Amino acid sequence: MTLLKLVSNDNSSTEAVSTPPSTTDLSVTDAVLLDAYSQTVMQVAEKVSPSVVNIEVYQAQQGRSQRGQWRRQDEAKGNGSGFIITPDGYILTNSHVVSGASRIEVTLADGRKLSAELVGDDPDTDLAVIRIHAAQLAPVTMGDSASVRVGQVAIAIGNPYGFQATVTAGVVSALGRSFRSRSGRLIDDVLQTDAALNPGNSGGPLVNSRGEVIGVNTAVILPAQGICFATAVNTAKFVAARLIKDGKIQRGYIGVVGQNTPLHRRLVRFHDLLVESGVLVISTEPGSPAQQTGLHQGDVIIGFGNRPIANIDDLHRYLAEHPLGVRSSITILRGTEKVALPIVPEAVKGARG
Structure with a gap:
């Protein structure tokens, strides 16, 4: 903080003299900022925690009774987190939390314990939807991951090691990360955060300062430490909607490893493009439709069929909706030239979409 002090001289003129901020001024400012940050985290926790649930999963095992007879019994397999996304009881969580469960139990923030059913599971994005039947449920407010920026506040709420409604805070460390799911498929457009996550946090929400x-x-x-990942909510919204509707996602496969990239404004204007970004081809898999059609490293995908492709989410949505084995065209920028190539998406092979 710089203060201006007016000093008179013998000629009645004045000059501006800067004085350094006092230690008291700095401490007051820091205290106000810290208090505002604390208030934000507290308000977010109060708003979102009622929507976060603890998930316990059980797996059927064969065991002998005291009389030596074989009988089935459910044994605890593990626990994780989830959050309510609709008033009628749909809950979003991770696929690896509920995969292989013979029985699922959900504990709400108010202490109610309910049985849940698996609605749909998508190992390729490590997402799943389960459902409970109960009244007075508090769904979350879904945001827009496309508007997320590096450095903004990120707050994680979950149940690490069974400690319910644990809140940790940090920032968004990076955008557009990729990591491989348990199915072997790369999950793209992943958020990186330094908000502390521990076993049991899986499936819980990462929220912004507005909750x-x-x-x-x-x-x-x-x-x-401090390197944690969350599937972007725009991907999660698409996957959850398809799982609720169909119980599964049937994806097309073209065999591209790519990342989001901005387009030069001159290219956008010259080709009169409907998008200002696309998917940069990092590599193509041997024998894949992408390789067979002639896609190369450095090409930028900007369209598929009649649909503009601005990012990896757009590409995934198209491949999830396009009929398998049906010829389409993929539009790319190769250098400064716009090229359309014929391509036939195949059934997903498990490694890439």
Whole structure:
């Protein structure tokens, strides 16, 4: 803070003299900022925590009774987190939390314990939807991960090691990360955060300072500290909607490893493009439709069929909706030239979409 002090001289003129901020001024300012940050985290926790649930999963096992007879019994497999996304009981969580469960139990923030059914599971994005039947449920507010910026506040709420409604805070460390899911497929457009996550946080929400969900907490890099990942909420909204509707996602496969990239304004104007970004081709898989049609490293995908492609989410949505084995065209920028190539998406092979 710079203060201006007016000093008179013998000629009645004045000059501006800067004085350094006092220690008291700085401490007051810091205290106000810290208090505002604390108030933000507290308000977000109060708003979102009622929507966060603890998920316990059980797996059927064969065991002998005291009389030596074989009988089926459910044994605890593990626990994770989830959050309510609709008033009628649909809950979003991670696929690896509920995969293989014979029985699922959900504990709400108010202490109610309910049985849940698996609605749909998508290992390729490590997302799943389960459902409970109960009244007075508090769904979250879903945000827009496309508006997320590096450095903004990120707050994680979950149940690490069974400690319900645990809140940790940090910032969004990076955007557009990729990591491989348990199915072997790369999950793209992942948010990185330093908000502390631990076993049991999986499936819980990552939220912004307004209490809007921006991601689904998914993974931690061990033994590193402060490197945690969340699936972007725009991906999660698309996957959840398809799982609720169909119970599964049937994806097309073209065999491209790519990342989001901005387009030069001159190219956008010259080709009169409907998008200002696209998907940069990092590599193509041997024998894949992308390789067969002639896609190369450095090409930028900007369209598929009649649909503009601005990012990886757009590409995934198109491949999830386009009929398998049906010829389409993929539009790319190769250098400064716009090229349309014929391509036939195949059934997903598990490694890439």
